[in-house]
Amino acid sequence: MDAKDVSADLKEVLYTKEEIDQRVREMAAQIDRDYEGREVLLVGVLKGACMIMADLSRAMHSHLTMDWMAVSSYGSGTKSSGVVRILKDLDADLLNRHVLIAEDIIDSGLTLSWLKANLESRGPASVEICTLFRKPEAVKVDIDVKYVGMDIPNEFVVGYGLDFAEKYRNLDSVGILAPHVYE
Numbered sequence: 001m002d003a004k005d006v007s008a009d010l011k012e013v014l015y016t017k018e019e020i021d022q023r024v025r026e027m028a029a030q031i032d033r034d035y036e037g038r039e040v041l042l043v044g045v046l047k048g049a050c051m052i053m054a055d056l057s058r059a060m061h062s063h064l065t066m067d068w069m070a071v072s073s074y075g076s077g078t079k080s081s082g083v084v085r086i087l088k089d090l091d092a093d094l095l096n097r098h099v100l101i102a103e104d105i106i107d108s109g110l111t112l113s114w115l116k117a118n119l120e121s122r123g124p125a126s127v128e129i130c131t132l133f134r135k136p137e138a139v140k141v142d143i144d145v146k147y148v149g150m151d152i153p154n155e156f157v158v159g160y161g162l163d164f165a166e167k168y169r170n171l172d173s174v175g176i177l178a179p180h181v182y183e
């Protein structure tokens with residue numbers, strides 16, 4: 001393998017592009033059914049959710065609008081700082097809207113439990129969460145998540161939008177980062 005190939009930094013591939021694609025399509029179909037007759041505002045949490053937003057929205061068939069928020073709690077490390085910072089707020093007014101937050105991962109859950117409460121305070125008709133990945137062993141807060149793609153082990157993963165120090169987001173599969181990369 002080319003030494004510059006980013007996938008060489010993975011210890012193990014957890015999900016291939018095809019497996020992710022299949023699961024995203026299933027979630028999109030479920031969301032279409034659940035929101036029948038209601039227009040969804042998809043809120044993508046930058047930057048990690050860029051891939052799931054792009055793929056989920058295109059796999060959905062109902063009318064929807066999209067907006068973006070940028071928050072960060074990981075900086076350049078592999079552990080949450082626990083402090084969520086808004087780097088970019090939404091443009092949309094949430095009053096009476098059906099908001100569906102699209103996320104790449106729930107790890108400690110701190111980002112989404114904070115974000116859900118923040119969006120709920122803006123007068124929406126509803127706020128639900130869709131995440132592609134969740135780490136059940138890492139979740140520290142009680143958080144109601146309506147759509148979960150896959151539960152994964154408590155390891156630092158990269159790819160499909162997920163980064164380590166801003167790298168690896170462009171991998172089309174998702175895998176466990178090899179410890180030699182960050183130790």
Ligand SMILES: O=P(O)(O)OC[C@H]1O[C@H](OP(=O)(O)OP(=O)(O)O)[C@H](O)[C@@H]1O
Pocket residue numbers: 045046047048049071072073074075080103104105106107108109110111112163
């Ligand atoms: O459940 P938690 O422990 O809070 O972790 C999940 C959050 O961490 C990552 O974002 P990050 O802060 O790395 O920003 P990024 O999306 O720009 O990479 C990820 O995209 C989630 O938003």
Ligand code: HPA
Pocket residue numbers: 074105106107155156157158162163164
């Ligand atoms: O496992 C992870 N990988 C990348 N970013 C993350 N943000 C929270 N958990 C993770």
Ligand SMILES: [Mg+2]
Pocket residue numbers: 048074075162163164
């Ligand atoms: Mg990150």
